[in-house]
Amino acid sequence: MANTVVIGAGLSGLVAAIRLARAGRGVTLLTKGIGGLPLSQGTVDILGYAPDRVETPIQASASMPEAHPYRVLGPAAIAAGVAYVQELLGDRLVGSPERNVLLPTAVGSLRPTCLVPTSMTAGVVTGGIRYVLVGFRQLKDFYPLLCAGNLERQTTPDGQPIHARGIILDMPAVEDMADSNAIGYARSLDNPAYRIKLAAVIKPMLEDGEVVGFPAMVGEHDASAHRHLEQLLDHPVFEVPLPPPGVPGMRLNALLTGLAKEAGVRIVAGARVVTFESDGDRILSVGQATAGRIRQYAADTFVYAPGGFESGALNMDSYGTVTETLFDLPLHGLGPDLITAGEPADQALFRVGVGVDKEMRVVDPAGNAPYSNLYAAGGILAGAIRWSEKSGDGIALASAVTAADSILKGA
């Protein structure tokens, strides 16, 4: 059977693996650990800032600099990537790639994003909306009064008012717990009895027409928890993403990992891929540092989806030399002044990465492929500052689907 090894279990690795396996390929997914999804907000960002706030992300992607992954991919590939994750997750992700929405963050700013989990849709900013934010004395990651105060000070993009107030409950996730975290609450909220108890406390505090914002922890596994809480309160309810661990991202991770297994992907987790063998033109196998030995996995094609600096796939040493740590691939975006005194999150260093052609095959800056069967996807790609642009999810999806399709076409 034709087979592919995918390296990395973030959004891009999981999606590429599922698409290949569903098309009948033998897929082995090698990964050190869980990918970045649990650290995300659980929404799908395509493009939020370019550098001004973006309303129509696919359209705006064409205005990115030439070296940006979106320019290599093109609007059709972005749309295909987004459509695929919607196909995979069905009605759990709502929205259109043609239009961004604004959602309140935990500190009450307004964040542009594109696809939104069902549990967050009620929070989308609209003119005259009246939020009530619910916090817990035992939860240190969410301050409803701060959130509400900041929301009150803003207006919708077309200048309409936003109303918000906060309430603080004294209710631990588990009895007698002094300090509860979002996961603890999410696990308690998986239990209908806890939801009923919680709703009984809140309901008398609500006013007509209010939309109720909870920290994002309305159930870890029980997909019906959100709907149930809305019914109990008889008010629309939405989740506000918190700092990690982020429950909405964990849910996405669990769903996609489950789909990968169902599709027959062999997931081998827990160890880094540390070596590879090649015949000069093709990668023949990669070696994962399993317990006691390096295990070689041979395949005819390889998708490299290891993330960027944040997961150790890219490294900068104390002399300022940047390398890709597994294949020692040629990097794009190198130059002087990679780090300057400017905005810390917007350094040129973060645009350094691996270059690809339209097929997502890895190429050097001159456009030549060092290995004819090596494809790259996601955070490793050069040219984007994903967190400032809010483009990481869209890049991951579009590149994963494109890489998978190139392999399936036998490119």
Next chain:
Amino acid sequence: MFEPDTYEHDLLNRASLDHCVKCTICETQCPVAAVTPLFSGPKYVGPQAERFRHGESVDHSLDYCSSCGICTHVCPQGVHIAELNSVARSAMKADHMPLRDQLISRTTLMGMTMTPLAPVANAVLRFKPALVAVEKVVGIHRNAAMPTAHVQTLVGWLRSRTAPKNPAPRGKLIFFHGCAQNYFEVETGIKTIEVLEHLGFEVIVPKQGCCGLPLQSNGIFDTARSWVRKLVAQLREAPQDLTIISCSTSCGGMLKHEANEILGVKDADLLEVGGRMRDVCEFLLEMYDNGDLDTSDWLPNELTVPYHAPCQLRGQNIGTPAVQLLELVPGLTVVESGAYCCGIAGTYGLKKEKYDIAMKVGKPVFDKVVAINEGVAACDSETCRWQIEQATSVPTVHPIAFIHQAMGLSKLPVSTGG
């Protein structure tokens, strides 16, 4: 407190903890923290508390860590959280090791004393008043999943059977039985050997003692080191170019990585033996991937089997080979437990102060097994099998039992472990 220049000292001195970016992914996956507020979770007791320890432990909730290793497994940054915690726990308990932890750590002793007296031992282990007494005196919970002792050891079986005379076209393998297969899981050992012989291997079984894992997981490091070194020497008495097969995830894992990563035994001999060690399902699946395992004459088995991938197997970073292997049996449907840990974690769930936690940890596994099973469940680890059987009353066997059966070496339905 550990002396400078020892492995523990180095590890406690932050070998990997600075890699922690506080992403909290480990916290979300720790099965113990999920069920009890007594344990604050891997990041807190690991890379975080470690900064305050200075060789001594400041945080006694550490003892609630089951050493299942899931945190290390899921950490995207390569922090050796579980290893750090094991070493810190050993330091914490160095001066007041409970008698119980010393007793259940000496598996060969338990095995040797139990074997000749098996019928008596089993009767005692199933007799409530005796168990209540055991709980009072040594702190092993009265309902804990204890192994069943057998009248015959694997070594005894090897001695009494007539070894196959047919040629072994595929060459030789070494079988590492550990204490588990020798004393408590004799049938799993027999089936593994028979499957390998059926495939055309000659199976060599050198004399071998205990790897010392239970000592290690209870923090008794010095004795554990001397035991594992002795075992390595024994295994190296057989030809040194042969692959070594284990059907015990715990014993195999000890030699593959735990002796090195937790006990800090860096002997070249150990690393060499660890590099030759294969879990039996890992080995068979690799044969299949290489086109060397012919499954065309495997007998069908129309059955849905709940399967639990034990944390000890995950820690070996080889995926879940049993799933793919069992799916090669015509008609067999495998449903994964979907949970990381059954709660027993070696000897953790035997202890009276941990028993309730262990049962809560394992609940998702037990619920799945009860819901899915059609009379039998599968799991690669012996201690987990005892735990699952104890909690669900569903007979739970090593995956090799289904392969044995598919090869026509035993009859349907699977006989219940052994």
